[in-house]
Amino acid sequence: MKVVATYLLPLLGGNNKPSADHIKTILASVGADADDDKIELLLSQVKGKDITEVIASGREKLASVPSGGGGFCFVNCLGGGAKAPRLL
Incomplete structure (x- = not known):
C-alpha cells in the first residue's frame, strides 16, 4: 500500500x-524501505x-466485496449513572 500511496504523491504534484x-x-x-519488485x-x-x-475501477471491485458482520457496537460497562467515555 505504501508503494501505491507513494506513486500517487508525484501525480498530485503534477x-x-x-x-x-x-x-x-x-x-x-x-526512512521507508523500497521494495523494487513491488515498485x-x-x-x-x-x-x-x-x-x-x-x-474508479478499483472502487467498483471493492463495492462487490462482502464486508461481513455487524457494525460497531459500544457497550457502557461502567454501570450506574457513570458517564460513558468519549470515543473521539
Whole structure:
C-alpha cells in the first residue's frame, strides 16, 4: 500500500509519469524501505493507464466485496449513572 500511496504523491504534484526512482526517493525521504519488485509491479500495471480510471475501477471491485458482520457496537460497562467515555 505504501508503494501505491507513494506513486500517487508525484501525480498530485503534477508529475504524470512517476518513475521507480521518484518512488524510491520519496520513500527514502521518510526512512521507508523500497521494495523494487513491488515498485516494478505497480509501474507495469499502471503503465499507459489513466489513474482516475484505475481508481474508479478499483472502487467498483471493492463495492462487490462482502464486508461481513455487524457494525460497531459500544457497550457502557461502567454501570450506574457513570458517564460513558468519549470515543473521539
